[in-house]
Amino acid sequence: MAKVIDDIERVLVDEKELDATVRRIASEIDEYYKDSVASGKKLLLLGILKGSVVFMGDLMKHITLPVEIDFMKVSSYGRSAKSSGTVNIILDLFRDDLPQTDILVIEDIIDSGRTLSYLTEYLTLKGAHSVRTCTLLDKPQRREVDFNADHVGIIIPDEFVVGYGLDYAERYRTLPYIGVLKPEIYKS
Ligand code: IMP
Numbered sequence: 001m002a003k004v005i006d007d008i009e010r011v012l013v014d015e016k017e018l019d020a021t022v023r024r025i026a027s028e029i030d031e032y033y034k035d036s037v038a039s040g041k042k043l044l045l046l047g048i049l050k051g052s053v054v055f056m057g058d059l060m061k062h063i064t065l066p067v068e069i070d071f072m073k074v075s076s077y078g079r080s081a082k083s084s085g086t087v088n089i090i091l092d093l094f095r096d097d098l099p100q101t102d103i104l105v106i107e108d109i110i111d112s113g114r115t116l117s118y119l120t121e122y123l124t125l126k127g128a129h130s131v132r133t134c135t136l137l138d139k140p141q142r143r144e145v146d147f148n149a150d151h152v153g154i155i156i157p158d159e160f161v162v163g164y165g166l167d168y169a170e171r172y173r174t175l176p177y178i179g180v181l182k183p184e185i186y187k188s
């Protein structure tokens with residue numbers, strides 16, 4: 001049977017670097033939100049399904065402040081490696097305490113910037129006390145809208161990556177590292 005690893009060109013971010021990155025972001029989050037939490041606001045980690053689940057699972061273990069978690073699902077690339085350019089909400093967030101809640105959106109990767117830019121505006125309009133963003137990976141060369149996340153893990157070149165939650169056509173999410181996918185996989 002074909003092995004997942006045969007489709008990986010090279011490892012871009014290994015497990016050790018992922019672990020160090022997650023710990024660094026967790027302490028940034030602890031530091032940033034400590035006063036807000038002390039003043040009685042809730043901190044909500046809002047994972048964007050499905051790519052952020054591995055990152056968020058590791059990240060929340062290293063945050064020492066009390067946090068709640070929730071998820072939203074938005075339209076993704078599907079079977080293509082190119083962005084559709086539009087954002088559709090597939091699973092929404094429903095809470096009646098948004099004015100008392102600081103939302104930190106957790107993403108796997110920023111590419112065009114459309115998903116996080118749209119979600120920041122959407123959640124702000126819904127009435128959250130604050131909306132900030134956190135991404136494990138960032139591909140600044142691909143930006144189509146002017147957007148930067150508040151917490152950024154690792155800046156990467158313009159290559160299609162998989163693993164640690166990120167997929168291509170629903171595959172490769174279980175790899176423990178971030179790998180560059182062989183271009184012939186998504187060009188074939
Ligand atoms: P944006 O709205 O263009 O910033 O798209 C962000 C979303 O595109 C991410 O949540 C991923 O689902 C997907 N994406 C972008 N680049 C990659 C990649 O290299 N590998 C896997 N998914 C990607």
Ligand code: MG
Nearest residue numbers: 049050051076
């Ligand atoms: Mg995604």
